[in-house]
Amino acid sequence: LGARSAPVARRPAGDRRSPHPPTHPLSLSPLLAGVQREGGAPRANGGRAPSARRAAHCGARVPPPPWALAMGEKRKAGGSNDFLPGSIISVELTNFMTFSHVKFEPGPHLNLVIGPNGTGKSSLVCAICLGLASTTKVLGRADKIGDFVKRDSSIQYGKVEITLKGRREGETPVITRRINKRTNGSDWRINGKEVSQKQVEELVHSLNIQVGNLCQFLPQDKVVSFSAMKPHELLQETEKALGDSTLYQQHQELIAMRKDIRDVESSAENHAEKLERLKKQNAALERDVERNKERDAILAEVDLLKKKLPWLRYNEQKDVYLEAKEKVAEAKKNVAARAKEVQAADVPVASLTTRSKKVQDSQLDAKKRIHTLTKNRDRVQRALSASEDKVSEVTEELDAVKREAQNFDKRKADLEKKIEAIDHALANDPKLQVDAEATKEASNEKRKKAAEARAINEQISDIEQDLKDPQSKMAHLADKVKLIGSKRFKRVQALEKIGNPNAGSMAKWVQEGKRSNAFKGRVWGPLAAEVDIRPGKYARLYSNYLEQHVPRHLWGAYVTEEEADRDRLIAQMKQLQHKATVIRYTGDTGAPLDRKGPPDAFAADGVACTLDQVFEAPSIVKHVLQDNANITNAYCADDRVNWEQVSQGRTPVDGVLAKGVRCLFTPQSRIIQKGSNYNAQSISKEVNQIRPARIFTEVSSAAEEAALKKDLAQLKEGCAELEGKLAEYKERRKKVEREEAQARKLQEALTKVHRERSTKEAQRRAAESKLAQMEPLNIERAEQEADAKLAKLATKQAEQALQLVGIVKEHMAALSAYDGAQLEKLELETHLDAAKEAKKTAQARMEKAESLQLELKAILQKEKANLKELQEIATAECELTDDLREKFASLPDTADDCKEAIAEGKRKADAVVLSNPDALAEYQRRTKEIKVLERKTKDSQASYEAAKAEMDKIRSEWLPILRALVQRISDAYATNFARIGCCGEVRLEEAGDDYEQYAVAIFVKFRDNEKLVRLTSQRQSGGERSVSTMLYLLSLQSLTATPFRVVDEINQGMDPNNERKIHQLLCRAATAKGTPQCFVLTPKLLADLEYNDAVTVMCIFNGPWIADIAQDFSNQGFRKRIRAAA
Template identity: 25%
Template sequence: TRHTHTHTDRSISHRCFSTLLIGFSLLLWKTAGLTETSALCHRTYSYTVVRPGPNLNMIVGANGTGKSSIVCAICLGLAGKTALLGRGDKVGLYVKSGCRKGFVEIELYKQGGNVVISREIHVDTNQSVWMLHGKVCSQKIVEEEVKALHIQVSNLCQFLPQDKVGEFAKMTKPDLLEATEKSVGPPEMYAYHCKLRNFRTKERELEVIEEPYLKVFYTAHERYIVKRSFYSNKISTSNSAVNPSQYLAITVDAEGKQQLEQQMKACESKLSEIDERMSALQREGAALARRDNELLSEKKRLSELKGKKRQLEQKISTKQDSLRQTENSVIDLKKIEEETKRKIEAVNSQKVAILRANLTMEKVHLALKTVGLMAEKAKLENSCREGATELKATDQVKVRLTEQCKGLLKKAKSVCRMQLNENLPEDLHNAFTKLPDTLAEIDAMLNEEHSRAEFFTGLSEQVVEDYNRKEEEIKNLEKELEEKVNALNAYRQNISEAKERWLNPLKQLVEKINEKFSDFFRSMQCAGEVDLHFENEDEYDKYGIRIRVKFHSSTQLHELTPHHQSGGERSVSTMLYLMALQELNRCPFRVVDEINQGMDPINERRVFDIVVRTASRKSTSQYFFITPKLLQNLKYVDEMTVLCVHNGQTVSPDQWDEKKFVTRRLKRTART
């Protein structure tokens, strides 16, 4: 375990320009992380240097020594907003009292060359001067450089200051999902999520809603329909061509035809019912066959039980022979055996009698049911024959009506002075072809023509102009509607493709987080789950991550909220969720400030062990754990770095003798 001591000199008030270095060795890291950071007159410090290790960094110090000032320096040095820290809205408030300006410098590891970011803060104007690699630049350039290294100081899953620890449990499920996607998801995951939300918004705007008719009216050649939209409450119109004039030259006995059609439908209905009854009989026959198979299986099972009974009787006989050889026995085993055998035989006889009676009753019942079904079948066959007879009679009527129609056609040709073998003119043939096929449709057409005639009152030039204008508007609206329908189909296709690329990897990511999270809770003899929560799978802005925890065996899993769990339980849940992200993290480092406040000693020790075990692995990113205190006899590993923060007028990092301090402490311990 490496120990680094950070010094705060509060006596040098005139030194308002110095450096805070936070970072790790430049040759050890594969991802961007803090190598060195410098801060001048930053809140607590006049001058200090902090050099963290590549894995877990435990920053320890009493309250007021300036631990959280290191966190503030990291945030402000990486272009973070002051609102993220919750300690003041103006950047000048973070400069040490009595100084007119402060300075923060952070060095980040990057393949091909480290990134050095500097920020000079002016108290009077609350303005900052930014430098990248020693050259003055804009804040936007710094933000882009930080973003390229996957650093998100605004993400509570990566950067959790002391005053924002309670905010984690207050995050909504969608907010937690967004923060998790940005922190550990692949870069395209959050982009696909944003696309889906935008696509869904456009889809809502383009959805076509069915509209009710308000009014229908006719002109000489058009039928107009006025509608009101349920969706937008706007009124729209549509039109369609009115069928041209028709010629009705023949008449038939409509009432007789209608009766025959009804009779044919009744026959067809009876035939359909007969088919259904036959199907039902077939199903019942199949059920009887299955029942017969079941009885055979039961008989086989009883035979097997009878064989087992014989085996048991043989075993009993063997045991009885053995018992006869027992001397000085006061129990008449033979008498008991005979009595037992008699009881067994009586019971078996009763069972056989009951079974035979049941089988006999079942067979009688099935026979009676079969007789009834056969009678029903004969009845249905008679009904079917009667229906066939009626159908035959209907066919005869149909032939008679056909002959009658031919006679009427002959009469019509005679009236029209046409030869019998002469074909109808093309216009008449087309007109008759367009006529409806049923009497009801012909009546409906006549009613439509009557309605059109009633509304027709003559046309003026103004009416014609209005009609032409409306017709043009309708065409434009139809074209616009077609374009919107095409756009809607395109958006739906885009939604389907983006959803497939987003949802499946997201489910796998949440499952990995849940696996880690659940393991951590089980190691603490508690229970916890993480799942992807949504109510409607098409509402992509409502998707979220739900955390549920249980700290007592007598309770159920409850969702993590700001009110249900205690402060310590919320801190444990927050810490374990962040640790579940640790090995999945794309970000170069994570900062957690004083999250162990409010934990009971047992949970604090367990959480500490999980943090040390997880954050000290070489495969994970750099981790800063800030705390004012530590329990005794905790487990430490060589891969972690302990940063001790002190303050005072006479403490100087150049004069600190770590070996002498440890030796003196060991001597004191030995004396006590």
């Protein structure tokens, strides 16, 4: 019977249990040795997973039974000549849906694929569809191609290989599709050669395979869709299935053409209506148009005048420019003439200047001579005067000698008395008596005490030097002990311990700057040092809250009022390599902190306050913390409430948060409640465990402080001993200094006596010396000496007087020469001044001419620029063509006349009364539209006629053939229905030119007391629709050139009688010559159905003992049972 064998699963050895009975009774079960899937992975559409026992024996193979071998030999003898081009010769699947590996070898005619639900029948349908380059949409199952790969974590690829009958003898193209489950991609091959999907589609199309046509390929999930198909859709699917789809293409062309013709008709109607409307509107505007034309003619002349006006202005400006150009030329000639006058006036000036220079040189020589003679005259006069003074001096000396001679005795007696008085004082005055021994002793005592004082001072200096280092150390240690005990030091030290190693250096630098007033404004920081936790029972707990809530970097931050201080802090931080934030706060520090409610709003719930209430700090620090950490909205709870106690599914925390609190601190946790930016109803919670404070827990420094105090005590003890010695030496120094002062005072008294005695002795020696030098004076000799000196002086004076007379004469001559030069100089200067004045006048006239020339040049440039600007304006208004020159000739020739003509034209234009000022523009616009619409109407008519002729031509080709084919389908349909004792008819419902509404209507009658009624998805039962669908597909077999047809589970819902009749029709149709290959898939068949040699039966079963069932059947036993049943 053409059945072929395939591997089946074997029952485990030693298992003697009875095999499971078949899903339904099958009289032909031995014949239906079909295909058993290997493996048991779930189906792509969610089928059941195989049992563990069945899966354990997947892939086992047994030799085919003898009868199956006989059938295979018979198929080989027949060859593949019965296969039509495009028929399926074999389908081989690997890791595809339910199969690990299987190969189907269908027959060339009717193939019945039988198997219970879930065994994998539809896997064959899916493989044919996807293997022939169709889409998953045709199947109505999974959307992704990767979902059709067998479900197994180790399997990434699936493969479908389909062998087709080619158009040429012996040609069997093999199409292979390899599916990648991970990427949902596919690789394609034809006869082992890698190709693109488009090449596969071209091959499938060349064999007239239409997997997307429900008349050819009707998978299980599309059966209902086919029966529910609208009549016009059924017609188009039928057209696709008939022949080479020419009818379908012609139908689509007719639909498109009809739509285009409708568009053309609609457009033509709209154009005609619009054309008529525009013509009527233009007729109503003709009177207004005439007025508009009259006004436009006036305005056209005005426009022409406006065009000429710039050119007239240009011509007038050109005349002005040429006049200015002539004036510049005249000014240039004038400047040249004035330059010649200046050159002529310069000649006498040069000559007089030369003569004046010579006179000045002569005058200068005379002046030098006068100066020299004056000096000589003054020198001789001084010498003469000196001689006269010398005469007076000699005369005075002689008089003095005479007077001294008269007082000699008296002076001698006075000196002797003075010597006698001094001797008496030296001998008798106790104040002048010198004790040499006492003076020596006093001097020695003074030196001794001074040396002793120096020694003591050295000791004091040594002790003081010894005290400097320990005293400095004491002061440093005292400051350090004081600092260790301060809050600021402890906070800064805590900052260093948590990762800010240079926090101390930075804080020290800031404090020094504040003490020295180095900052322009106030500076706070680090902020941790500015905060004081309020004392109380919960101070440590609140410290934990505050430190955890505020960002850590903020505790090391600094705050300034001035920008310069901020920059200075940042620069110092860079130098120290210290990382910290510097904030310049510009807000109002006196303003209250922003808060949503009072701090004690939730006191009744155990929430005592907000975070800003637990510490003291400068106002600006609190504002900075508020801006950066929102401390006023962080609520602090204490341990008076058990916050983790659950009551009715809620904790006290939930109750507080439900009242709108966003941040809550409890002794155990910090809870932050946040709302979504995208959904106001979405609330999330962040819960963090409370950590112990590291900054606000005072750092223990007791050991360090004790060590520092010990060192300080030792230093104090050493300093006290040295200070005692220093006091002792200072006391000794005071005593020695007193003794030294007494010795010095005694020495000074003795020295004073010695100094006074020495003075008296010196006075006595001077008086004795003067007395010894006194001698009687010779007046006669003094007179002789004076006469000799006076005679010499008289001779010298005479010589000097003669010399003076000569010098005076020369001086007078020099003065005369000088005065003559001066007179000549004055005369020359007068003439030179007159010449210079003449030159200056000529120069001024030339400069005036040059200035005028420059002014005229500037005017010329200005007029030239104006000319160019007017030319550009005129050119922009219009290009001066010959035509325009002719038109301009009849218009006024001056700008003023032209402006008057323009004003007159405007008055005339304004005098024309227009009821519709836009009439002419509307008239012209509509005229253009009328011309365009007339042309479009003409073109539309031509397009319409051409499209109508082409549509009629295609219709004349399409409709007769379609009518004939539908009639043949109807005849075949009626015959097939008659064979099952019912009536059926297929009608072509025409709709004139509305080709979209052409339809195929199926009319059926299943009972004698009924009339033929239209097949719909509501009127008939499911079984009746299945019978109708199957018979319609059978009716298409003799008319279509499709290579194969697939129908999946079409017999669902059929009554047994109809199912048997349909099966009989299928078998008979399979034997008809040229019948295409057909695949009918069903989960069940009736017993004792009729078969023939054109029917190939393939069975797909699953189960743990299916292999034993297949092995137990044999060809001989099967025949015996058949004969016994007969």
